[in-house]
Amino acid sequence: MSERTVRVGLIGCGNIGAGGHLPAYAHIPEAELVAVCDGVEELAHAAAERSGATAYTDYRRLLEREDIEMVDLCIPTYLHAQLAVEAMQTGKHVLCEKPMAHTLSAADAMIEAARKTGVKLMIGQVRRFDHRYTSIREQLDAGRVGRPVFVRRAERQFLPFPPQAWQWDPKRGGGVILDIGVHAADLFRWFLGQEAVEVYAVARSVREAARAAGSFDHAFITCKFDGGGVGFAETSWAYPQGFGGALYAQLDVVGTEGKIQYADKDTNPMLTYTTERGHELPRYFRFMSTTEYAFEEEIRHFVRCILDDREPAISPQDARAALEMALAAQRSAETGEPVHLPLQKGVK
Numbered sequence: 286m287s288e289r290t291v292r293v294g295l296i297g298c299g300n301i302g303a304g305g306h307l308p309a310y311a312h313i314p315e316a317e318l319v320a321v322c323d324g325v326e327e328l329a330h331a332a333a334e335r336s337g338a339t340a341y342t343d344y345r346r347l348l349e350r351e352d353i354e355m356v357d358l359c360i361p362t363y364l365h366a367q368l369a370v371e372a373m374q375t376g377k378h379v380l381c382e383k384p385m386a387h388t389l390s391a392a393d394a395m396i397e398a399a400r401k402t403g404v405k406l407m408i409g410q411v412r413r414f415d416h417r418y419t420s421i422r423e424q425l426d427a428g429r430v431g432r433p434v435f436v437r438r439a440e441r442q443f444l445p446f447p448p449q450a451w452q453w454d455p456k457r458g459g460g461v462i463l464d465i466g467v468h469a470a471d472l473f474r475w476f477l478g479q480e481a482v483e484v485y486a487v488a489r490s491v492r493e494a495a496r497a498a499g500s501f502d503h504a505f506i507t508c509k510f511d512g513g514g515v516g517f518a519e520t521s522w523a524y525p526q527g528f529g530g531a532l533y534a535q536l537d538v539v540g541t542e543g544k545i546q547y548a549d550k551d552t553n554p555m556l557t558y559t560t561e562r563g564h565e566l567p568r569y570f571r572f573m574s575t576t577e578y579a580f581e582e583e584i585r586h587f588v589r590c591i592l593d594d595r596e597p598a599i600s601p602q603d604a605r606a607a608l609e610m611a612l613a614a615q616r617s618a619e620t621g622e623p624v625h626l627p628l629q630k631g632v633k
């Protein structure tokens with residue numbers, strides 16, 4: 286018996302919309318990409334040509350289509366809340382790129398719209414669909430390294446975008462802390478299973494684009510958790526060009542009985558050490574960019590949640606908590622002081 290499909294409209298056909306999400310739909314039989322939209326006409330048409338979907342330059346025309354059940358938002362961060370709320374108000378389920386929004390009040394507006402309309406909202410914290418990190422999570426669930434106590438994370442690259450790109454702008458993109466730090470914040474919560482209570486960050490504006498925009502492109506972030514866990518992240522857009530591939534990532538998850546480590550540049554990038562069995566290479570991972578499969582897993586998961594009427598694995602509250610940690614890190618970097626969570630209302 287053939288199952289019904291979910292008709293999808295993709296809004297934003299830039300870097301991650303055209304490069305990560307659009308190609309994934311070809312591998313998801315449960316979804317049908319019927320509309321693509323970008324404010325830049327050539328990008329909308331190029332995406333339509335590649336996918337067979339109808340091109341739009343005005344997202345409101347796409348939202349008017351009653352046959353579209355789900356909207357996939359791949360637009361710049363400062364627009365997430367506005368478009369997500371409008372889409373939910375037209376009754377569409379929304380998958381939205383990370384970070385959830387640029388402010389906590391914008392994130393709260395999204396949560397409120399989801400509550401009022403009853404549609405599903407998931408923020409694409411895509412690391413949770415990445416085989417490298419799901420493997421670590423499975424090992425933690427199996428108790429292989431005991432109770433996780435601290436996590437050390439690094440995500441470093443040379444951001445290849447021109448100085449006028451929204452990513453550098455503290456208001457539109459939030460710089461490296463919001464854009465990349467939010468991935469680390471989400472991994473910390475996911476692996477430790479605890480809530481952050483304090484965040485401290487030291488950050489710098491290294492490249493000219495960051496200095497001109499007034500944003501940070503390199504940050505060291507320390508997070509204390511309510512169960513005693515600690516997360517430490519280095520996030521950077523200021524590594525030398527070409528260094529370490531697309532995103533030089535490292536991760537150590539240390540537990541009471543062992544540790545799991547992952548590094549993109551190693552020949553055998555994942556290693557598990559347990560006090561009981563010593564060093565093991567549980568699975569070989571060659572370097573994989575997330576774009577190869579994790580977006581596909583993420584989108585398929587959300588589509589299945591719509592078809593089966595299940596709650597998505599990442600709740601809006603999860604995404605809000607990661608955003609709150611990143612905003613706290615931003616504030617700490619600006620003031621030089623540790624920031625306690627939850628953030629006070631009215632804090633950006």
Ligand SMILES: NC(=O)c1ccc[n+]([C@@H]2O[C@H](COP(=O)([O-])OP(=O)(O)OC[C@H]3O[C@@H](n4cnc5c(N)ncnc54)[C@H](O)[C@@H]3O)[C@@H](O)[C@H]2O)c1
Binds near residue numbers: 296361411
């Ligand atoms: N999950 C990940 O690993 C990952 C990686 C990269 C980017 N992202 C996130 O994805 C989002 C998009 O990032 P990007 O790098 O693709 O940016 P981008 O600038 O390359 O693409 C955004 C596109 O949205 C279009 N757009 C802007 N406003 C629009 C509107 N009102 N209507 C229609 N189209 C509009 C732009 O023309 C542009 O083509 C950001 O929130 C970013 O943080 C996530």
